[in-house]
Amino acid sequence: MAGHVDTRGDPGALHGLHAVAPGALVATTDASGHHRSWTVVTLQVRRKEDLPVFSAAGPRRLVLLTCGGPVQRTRTGLGYRDNVIAVAEPLDAALSCPPRDGAGTRRCNPYPEGQVRRG
Secondary structure, eight states: OOOOSSETTTEETTTOOOOOTOOEEEEETTTTHHHHHHHHEEEEEEEGGGGOOOOOOSSSSSSEEEEEEEEEEETEEEEEEEEEEEEEEEGGGGGGGGOTTSSSSSSSOSSSOOOOOOO
16 A cells, blocks of 8 residues: 655655554554454665565564655655655454444444544
8 A cells, every 4th residue: 555655745644654563552444344454564774776566475563664764856846765664564363353243332342442633
């Protein structure tokens, strides 16, 4: 999942990704309304030209990607030198939630006991 760090000076969807630490909780909702909880296992900053190739093979994981590092002049204008990459693994399947029921009630909490969503 890729998102902007900023857009025209305003914070983008993944503006705070550089500050995420391993162990942080990420919650997603798919197009059908299913919720899934993930735990960040790695955070790295890599030069854009050193961006790894991501594969759909292997264990399920969520990769969050945005720009980062210093701003530098390029042939097309100004841009960030690096990419910020967070990799997260799914929490226990029991913590994944089905869509809201007909009354709009979600039947489970995607956050483990004692943890809350930040930001």
